[in-house]
Amino acid sequence: MIKIYIAPMAGVTDYTYRRIMNKFHPDLMFTEMVSVNAVKMANEKTIKQMLRLLPNDGVQIFGRDIDVMVECAKYVESLGVTYIDVNMGCPMPKITKNGYGSALLEDPEHIRKLMTAIKNALKPETKLSMKIRIGYKEHKNPVEIAKIADELGLHHITVHGRTREQMYSGTANWETIKQIKEAVSIPVIGNGDIFTAEDAYEKATESGVDGIMLARGIYGNPWLIQQIRERFETGEVKTKITYIDKIDMALKHIDYMKEDYPEKQFNFEIRKHLCWYLKGITGGSKVKNLLNKIDNYDEISEVLIRLKEKLKEYNSQ
Numbered sequence: 001m002i003k004i005y006i007a008p009m010a011g012v013t014d015y016t017y018r019r020i021m022n023k024f025h026p027d028l029m030f031t032e033m034v035s036v037n038a039v040k041m042a043n044e045k046t047i048k049q050m051l052r053l054l055p056n057d058g059v060q061i062f063g064r065d066i067d068v069m070v071e072c073a074k075y076v077e078s079l080g081v082t083y084i085d086v087n088m089g090c091p092m093p094k095i096t097k098n099g100y101g102s103a104l105l106e107d108p109e110h111i112r113k114l115m116t117a118i119k120n121a122l123k124p125e126t127k128l129s130m131k132i133r134i135g136y137k138e139h140k141n142p143v144e145i146a147k148i149a150d151e152l153g154l155h156h157i158t159v160h161g162r163t164r165e166q167m168y169s170g171t172a173n174w175e176t177i178k179q180i181k182e183a184v185s186i187p188v189i190g191n192g193d194i195f196t197a198e199d200a201y202e203k204a205t206e207s208g209v210d211g212i213m214l215a216r217g218i219y220g221n222p223w224l225i226q227q228i229r230e231r232f233e234t235g236e237v238k239t240k241i242t243y244i245d246k247i248d249m250a251l252k253h254i255d256y257m258k259e260d261y262p263e264k265q266f267n268f269e270i271r272k273h274l275c276w277y278l279k280g281i282t283g284g285s286k287v288k289n290l291l292n293k294i295d296n297y298d299e300i301s302e303v304l305i306r307l308k309e310k311l312k313e314y315n316s317q
Contacts, residue, residue, distance in 0.1 A: 003211030058083030220276025
């Protein structure tokens with residue numbers, strides 16, 4: 001059975017979001033990427049929020065300095081984390097300008113030294129991996145970099161099928177992901193443009209990858225995990241999602257947010273998730289505009305419940 005991983009996404013895969021995803025039992029989830037410098041400085045937000053973990057959570061770290069990266073990896077391991085991933089794929093300018101994220105792809109020798117040092121510092125049972133793109137400005141050296149991971153015997157390598165220069169534009173190049181899979185012996189996890197169960201089936205089957213990593217495709221759609229499993233196991237997608245289901249999940253997300261951050265009267269991060277749940281719902285745009293003016297959980301829940309009742313009335317006609 002194909003492995004299904006949840007991507008580390010800044011501003012998205014917080015503890016509450018992962019609680020929602022966990023209801024659908026992905027094989028592995030990753031935290032938002034964690035700055036090794038923030039951990040080194042004992043940033044309270046990072047320690048308390050980003051490193052608040054569920055049993056099957058992995059932690060993704062980013063940075064460049066080998067000593068600091070090693071120190072952070074060992075600290076994360078000391079928390080009982082068994083999966084640690086190194087970010088070499090983030091394309092955002094505020095990350096790459098410091099030589100972090102996908103900027104590392106320009107220096108394979110540094111990647112080798114970095115990953116060797118981290119692996120040697122961790123316990124043998126800790127599973128170390130890396131996430132890359134297929135290049136910085138062009139498809140220059142993805143196989144070379146993947147072979148570094150292979151030679152070190154990493155747990156897996158995740159490959160996003162775009163270059164850093166592409167950001168999230170164009171389409172993901174799964175042919176290059178296939179070439180990487182054919183060149184290494186460690187598991188390869190493919191990432192990019194998986195929005196439906198059929199996307200997952202076609203891309204995984206054609207490339208031969210060992211697993212897929214979901215990102216934007218699960219915005220407001222955690223059921224995609226279940227649908228992908230159904231497609232692989234039975235050849236068809238049996239789970240059909242209604243707008244009522246989406247509103248119910250949005251209400252559950254609000255309840256979890258209240259539980260997870262009781263010290264906050266309102267967490268503005270919830271708004272983006274609610275917009276994703278409401279996408280495509282009749283009247284959803286008006287409701288989204290209204291929600292953006294509300295900073296109270298109970299009021300937001302009331303709005304969603306009213307929308308749910310209207311949809312029920314409409315469906316019964």
